[in-house]
Amino acid sequence: MFKKYFVWGLLSIVAALVVVITQWLPILEQHARANPPKTVFRNADNANVEKPCTNDHVEWRDAQEIEGVTLAASPSCEPDNPYTIASSVKGTNNVSMMTLMQSHLAQDAVIMGEDLDKDGDPDVIHIKLEVVELNGFSPDGDFLMNTYDIAPGLQPSLWVFAPKMQGMAVKNSNSRVAHPLLRAPSPVIRVEQGDKVFITLENTHYLPHTIHLHGVDHPWLTAAGHDNDGMEEHAVFPGKQHTYEIQPRHAGTMLYHCHVQTAQHFMMGLNGMIIVEENAPNNWVQTFNIGAGQVRHPAVAVKKMYDQEYDLHYQSLDKELAMIPQQANDPRLISQKMSREYNMTTSNENYFLLNGHSFPYTLRDAMIIAGEDERIKLHIANLQRSAIALHFHGHKATVMAYDGVDAPAGLQLTRDVFDIATAQRLDLSLKTKNDGLNSYGAGLWMFHDHVPTGTTTDGMEPGGNMAILAYKSLLDEQGMPKMHDALFNDIFNKEYYAKQRPLWATGNFAVLLGDAGKVAPNYGELIAFFTVIGVLVGAFILILYSYLQRKVHDTK
Amino acid sequence: MIQNKSFFFLISLFICTIIFSPISLANMVMDEKGMVMNANSDNLPKDCPQISETVNLIVHAGQKYATKFNGKMFAFDQQQWNVKPCAKINITFINDDQIRHQFMIHGLPGYLYPDGMVHLELYGEGELKASLIVPSQKKTYLVHCELAQHAEKGMKAQLKVGGGDGDLPNISAISSPIKMDAYSIDWTMLKWGGMVILVVVTLIFVSGRWLLFRHFSRRK
Numbered sequence: 001m002f003k004k005y006f007v008w009g010l011l012s013i014v015a016a017l018v019v020v021i022t023q024w025l026p027i028l029e030q031h032a033r034a035n036p037p038k039t040v041f042r043n044a045d046n047a048n049v050e051k052p053c054t055n056d057h058v059e060w061r062d063a064q065e066i067e068g069v070t071l072a073a074s075p076s077c078e079p080d081n082p083y084t085i086a087s088s089v090k091g092t093n094n095v096s097m098m099t100l101m102q103s104h105l106a107q108d109a110v111i112m113g114e115d116l117d118k119d120g121d122p123d124v125i126h127i128k129l130e131v132v133e134l135n136g137f138s139p140d141g142d143f144l145m146n147t148y149d150i151a152p153g154l155q156p157s158l159w160v161f162a163p164k165m166q167g168m169a170v171k172n173s174n175s176r177v178a179h180p181l182l183r184a185p186s187p188v189i190r191v192e193q194g195d196k197v198f199i200t201l202e203n204t205h206y207l208p209h210t211i212h213l214h215g216v217d218h219p220w221l222t223a224a225g226h227d228n229d230g231m232e233e234h235a236v237f238p239g240k241q242h243t244y245e246i247q248p249r250h251a252g253t254m255l256y257h258c259h260v261q262t263a264q265h266f267m268m269g270l271n272g273m274i275i276v277e278e279n280a281p282n283n284w285v286q287t288f289n290i291g292a293g294q295v296r297h298p299a300v301a302v303k304k305m306y307d308q309e310y311d312l313h314y315q316s317l318d319k320e321l322a323m324i325p326q327q328a329n330d331p332r333l334i335s336q337k338m339s340r341e342y343n344m345t346t347s348n349e350n351y352f353l354l355n356g357h358s359f360p361y362t363l364r365d366a367m368i369i370a371g372e373d374e375r376i377k378l379h380i381a382n383l384q385r386s387a388i389a390l391h392f393h394g395h396k397a398t399v400m401a402y403d404g405v406d407a408p409a410g411l412q413l414t415r416d417v418f419d420i421a422t423a424q425r426l427d428l429s430l431k432t433k434n435d436g437l438n439s440y441g442a443g444l445w446m447f448h449d450h451v452p453t454g455t456t457t458d459g460m461e462p463g464g465n466m467a468i469l470a471y472k473s474l475l476d477e478q479g480m481p482k483m484h485d486a487l488f489n490d491i492f493n494k495e496y497y498a499k500q501r502p503l504w505a506t507g508n509f510a511v512l513l514g515d516a517g518k519v520a521p522n523y524g525e526l527i528a529f530f531t532v533i534g535v536l537v538g539a540f541i542l543i544l545y546s547y548l549q550r551k552v553h554d555t556k
Numbered sequence: 557m558i559q560n561k562s563f564f565f566l567i568s569l570f571i572c573t574i575i576f577s578p579i580s581l582a583n584m585v586m587d588e589k590g591m592v593m594n595a596n597s598d599n600l601p602k603d604c605p606q607i608s609e610t611v612n613l614i615v616h617a618g619q620k621y622a623t624k625f626n627g628k629m630f631a632f633d634q635q636q637w638n639v640k641p642c643a644k645i646n647i648t649f650i651n652d653d654q655i656r657h658q659f660m661i662h663g664l665p666g667y668l669y670p671d672g673m674v675h676l677e678l679y680g681e682g683e684l685k686a687s688l689i690v691p692s693q694k695k696t697y698l699v700h701c702e703l704a705q706h707a708e709k710g711m712k713a714q715l716k717v718g719g720g721d722g723d724l725p726n727i728s729a730i731s732s733p734i735k736m737d738a739y740s741i742d743w744t745m746l747k748w749g750g751m752v753i754l755v756v757v758t759l760i761f762v763s764g765r766w767l768l769f770r771h772f773s774r775r776k
Contacts, residue, residue: 093588097586106656106679107586107587107588107679108588108679108680130655130656130703132704133704133705134704136704136705136708137705137708137735138708138735139708139725139726139733139734139735139736140708140725140726140733140734140735141734141735142735145704145705145708146704146705164656164679166586166591166656166677166679167675167677167702168660168702169702169703169704170702172671173662173671173672173673178704182704202654202655202656202680203655204655204656204703204704204706205705206629206630206705206709237619238619238629238630239618239619239620239630239653239654239655240619240653240654240655241654241655241680328737329627329708329709329733329735329737330626330627330628330737331627331628331629331709332627333627333737333739
């Protein structure tokens with residue numbers, strides 16, 4: 001009898017305690033009332049802080065002549081390798097071994113052949129492209145191979161077409177960093193109108209790919225009757241090659257991209273610009289513009305009209321898609337994850353790149369660097385999933401061509417926001433004439449996609465495709481914009497894009513806009529809570545024991 | 557950085573090597589089909605009084621050699637070679653694919669092989685020959701193709717001198733990778749059923765006799 005009451009009594013006490021302690025549950029956040037916590041300061045780990053400009057290859061910036069090829073100056077932090085440019089202009093078969101070795105191109109990467117029309121430039125061109133995975137899986141440890149940072153600390157896997165190179169795919173034998181030729185975006189290809197061009201895809205990758213020459217005048221079949229449209233059903237498998245043949249009658253800014261499982265492969269980065277330059281005598285065009293950006297050896301027709309020429313390649317990545325090649329090494333698993341488990345209709349755009357980099361890396365090699373009173377030709381391609389609304393601060397540019405077709409006078413619109421749908425191209429004429437319309441004068445003027453997602457990096461602002469139209473007078477000796485030191489200190493830091501650091505926490509505002517600290521828990525409630533938990537568990541054991549005891553007694 | 561400060565120094569050094577050192581010039585042979593770096597058919601390693609044996613090694617590279625392994629894409633036709641200490645190896649490297657492949661040996665002594673490497677590279681289908689002489693040390697040398705993802709996806713092998721000093725990771729069908737892929741387990745109804753039966757049998761074995769005993773005792 002006593003035991004029965006005892007058990008019932010215990011059970012009611014237990015119930016009451018359970019009700020009471022729900023009021024003391026440990027919680028994650030607490031109101032601070034009159035005294036919010038102090039600002040906390042965390043010193044940046046020096047290993048995560050980067051120099052805004054590493055200032056390698058200072059000598060590459062000057063205007064120079066290599067193998068008889070004149071190269072315009074490129075005062076940016078990371079100028080293009082002049083030997084690669086010279087080899088791209090003359091052909092890898094027409095330069096000295098010294099130049100070729102410093103270009104790192106394979107000896108058959110760009111073969112310049114016969115001058116068919118005897119106008120002083122080669123007209124039969126053989127171009128070879130390989131397919132490269134950046135930030136790929138490594139079975140040798142918890143790291144990625146052939147790394148390429150799009151912004152501080154960010155290494156989404158990317159697939160790119162790359163000019164056929166020689167030697168290792170890494171910087172050197174002790175490094176896992178991708179060779180500088182292997183980078184996003186896929187290189188801009190330039191050919192001359194009327195040239196017989198043979199583009200060979202050598203598939204060095206572990207999945208099938210093609211090259212579709214979007215907008216470039218090409219017959220549907222090659223002379224031998226093979227696929228010439230880069231169609232999915234004629235995919236080039238790993239270890240194989242295929243040559244696409246063109247003799248473009250029409251000049252303009254066009255595209256090339258992989259047309260195998262196009263949605264995924266396009267968004268992995270297998271897309272680039274191909275520009276057909278107007279035919280002219282002695283027109284040696286720069287076959288490859290590695291990493292897009294400034295064209296240091298513009299074609300004859302461009303030089304007549306413009307002081308400078310730039311290629312701007314806009315691209316976006318889905319971090320979920322870009323993670324797939326990093327999750328497995330077996331090509332079957334990668335293929336399954338990418339083709340069947342990943343769903344493009346529920347995808348996102350997380351990273352926005354201009355010329356293969358997100359801000360602040362765009363400042364190293366994707367700025368437009370202008371003098372005053374210049375006329376600059378911009379080739380702009382939107383290779384993002386979504387449309388862009390490109391805005392220039394301080395300038396209004398004029399459209400000269402849409403999708404590689406010259407705009408009639410009535411459509412040469414002068415605007416400050418250009419809407420460009422996916423895969424569309426615009427040729428713009430940008431004048432730096434300080435007249436209140438074309439330009440408002442010298443400055444470090446930003447230019448960026450005005451769609452709010454476009455200037456973020458996985459949601460972190462400032463990031464994305466933000467870049468600067470910089471007047472030379474406002475650049476420092478390393479080609480970086482002046483007056484940006486405070487910002488650089490914040491954002492050339494892996495911790496910033498890992499979302500671990502506040503912006504604006506500088507000077508007097510370090511206290512006001514730093515990270516709020518944490519509050520101490522309510523120790524009284526915590527102690528009460530866990531004491532009661534102890535009591536309850538004890539009571540449970542007690543009840544169980546007495547129950548079992550009774551059972552054993554009964555059976556006896 | 558090193559590059560910018562000593563760029564001209566390096567260039568001049570490079571020119572000097574070409575002018576003054578025929579050995580260095582012989583270290584690199586390059587044409588439109590491919591290149592060979594650091595081949596060495598004459599110079600003995602310090603620790604080798606003489607060449608112990610001459611091995612003719614024919615190595616094929618290509619996508620088709622990966623078909624015999626699960627989950628790979630590129631491979632050499634063999635994944636392992638054994639030679640004696642101080643052996644001279646005459647390599648014939650044959651690329652059966654229509655793309656670039658390399659045959660690179662790492663970890664060789666730097667005084668004979670700059671960067672410790674012998675590097676054969678074919679820009680497409682074709683054949684290249686080069687020789688090297690290995691030191692006397694028992695060692696396993698890494699052989700791979702340095703194109704992006706080629707070694708990762710199977711084009712990796714090992715050269716064992718004097719039996720070598722162990723296996724390198726991720727050699728197809730020889731050694732496990734350090735970071736491994738996970739595959740779904742082949743669960744069938746039969747296997748699950750077996751597990752359920754196992755649980756029931758164990759349960760009865762441990763507690764059933766007590767339960768049964770109680771049951772019978774009540775009936776009594």
